[in-house]
């Protein structure tokens with residue numbers, strides 16, 4: 001009897017605890033559980049005569065066997081999920097590094113073909129980051145801005161006319177951690193116009209005000225406008241004319257806007273556009289500055305046009321809310337004068353890169369394209385009435401299973417959008433992090449989380465899910481996730497810089513005060529009881 005009690009204790013507590021404390025050992029735990037279960041059976045067979053007269057003992061032993069089976073089932077499930085998570089992670093990392101390599105190589109190869117070595121010799125001073133990068137890095141920087149092609153009016157974006165330099169700029173960080181707040185530290189050069197997130201070892205929280213200084217004057221401006229708005233159309237006509245006639249800039253617009261301008265006057269012939277959406281990928285090397293006329297949706301739209309680095313964006317507010325649109329359209333001349341002259345304060349907004357991995361295409365080399373979001377990626381139940389069943393992993397750790405209407409993975413920029421409506425916290429857009437916000441979870445204890453920016457989040461629809469789920473990217477481009485499909489999401493290396501009216505923190509606070517009337521309350525009068 002004593003032996004049985006000891007055995008019960010080790011099975012009931014020891015194994016379950018080791019599973020909790022060290023999930024990597026799930027497979028070895030499985031073995032020990034299987035052995036334990038077998039031992040229970042053997043014990044029951046050996047001792048049948050004695051237990052036949054002891055009904056309670058039999059009942060107890062059967063209960064024990066059930067517990068052992070349940071534990072084994074759970075450990076099996078966990079081990080499989082972990083093995084699968086590790087495999088997804090491996091595949092994702094492999095693909096990610098391959099894509100990054102391709103990205104790094106692409107401009108260099110293109111440039112090597114089209115450029116003479118004397119261009120390199122003539123290239124201006126380099127600002128290599130202080131921590132030092134390889135010669136290859138330096139060569140990339142030299143090459144990057146030399147090969148950009150200029151376009152004659154009316155020619156499509158990609159046509160090769162003559163070599164032209166894209167305007168270069170540099171960013172500097174006002175460092176609050178120093179004794180003197182005015183201290184500025186150059187982080188990286190932007191001669192190629194490619195803004196890439198700075199070294200992660202830098203304590204991002206120490207840096208507050210980021211300022212952009214033009215090293216050469218911007219020449220090419222791309223304007224995105226909210227469609228079907230008369231006020232926006234009127235302003236765009238005026239602004240394009242001013243940019244050309246007063247500032248002598250090349251202006252690019254979307255094909256729809258060019259048609260609108262031409263219907264206004266044939267003198268807008270100088271405005272450049274593109275014919276084929278594929279040419280949009282050539283926008284970045286051409287454009288020094290992006291202007292948006294609309295609300296936050298137009299900023300999201302503009303950012304979505306750039307699948308890699310994004311030129312600085314100057315967002316004019318012509319909508320109702322405007323968290324990312326600090327500039328007033330009435331003063332566009334003064335604003336643009338100041339921006340073109342520089343230096344200007346910017347908010348460096350992080351983006352998430354998202355990737356769907358289809359179970360059906362598990363063994364295919366080709367996978368779906370990466371999506372970049374400035375606000376958030378949402379996984380929801382779509383039109384089905386079933387609860388979502390979403391298994392979430394952060395790197396290799398199981399986070400939780402979302403049973404409810406869905407889940408929002410948001411940037412800190414998007415923290416004031418859908419995530420806020422679902423109960424997530426508002427976070428300053430320059431704080432690095434990924435918001436993990438459930439939508440109507442069917443559990444009282446499911447509070448939103450904020451994860452660090454270096455993690456990879458994987459959301460998977462399990463095979464036993466009752467329904468599929470739907471993914472949308474900044475509220476657009478809905479895609480279905482079938483059972484077995486997964487969405488993998490991590491911080492993208494290409495942030496979006498938006499110009500500030502005053503400075504990043506000031507603009508953020510103004511937007512939550514003006515846009516949301518955050519914590520607006522009548523001030524209590526002094527006319528009443530006081531602390532004595």
Ligand SMILES: NC(=O)c1ccc[n+]([C@@H]2O[C@H](COP(=O)([O-])OP(=O)(O)OC[C@H]3O[C@@H](n4cnc5c(N)ncnc54)[C@H](O)[C@@H]3O)[C@@H](O)[C@H]2O)c1
Nearest residue numbers: 295296297321322323375376413414416417418421474475
């Ligand atoms: N329940 C909700 O609050 C809800 C539901 C769906 C989508 N959205 C948001 O709408 C965004 C798409 O915007 P849209 O303009 O294309 O669609 P839209 O025209 O439907 O506008 C959605 C609203 O969200 C605001 N918004 C967008 N980004 C914001 C941000 N970063 N901070 C604060 N407010 C923001 C816009 O100003 C707009 O008023 C999605 O990314 C999502 O965040 C919110």
Ligand SMILES: Nc1ncnc2c1ncn2[C@@H]1O[C@H](COP(=O)(O)OP(=O)(O)OP(=O)(O)O)[C@@H](O)[C@H]1O
Nearest residue numbers: 224225226227294295296297298301319320321322
């Ligand atoms: N250039 C564009 N081409 C196509 N669609 C666009 C473009 N710019 C904006 N949109 C879309 O138009 C919609 C409305 O845009 P936006 O949010 O800028 O204006 P708004 O709704 O008036 O602003 P607010 O919500 O602040 O009142 C968004 O869904 C956005 O994606």
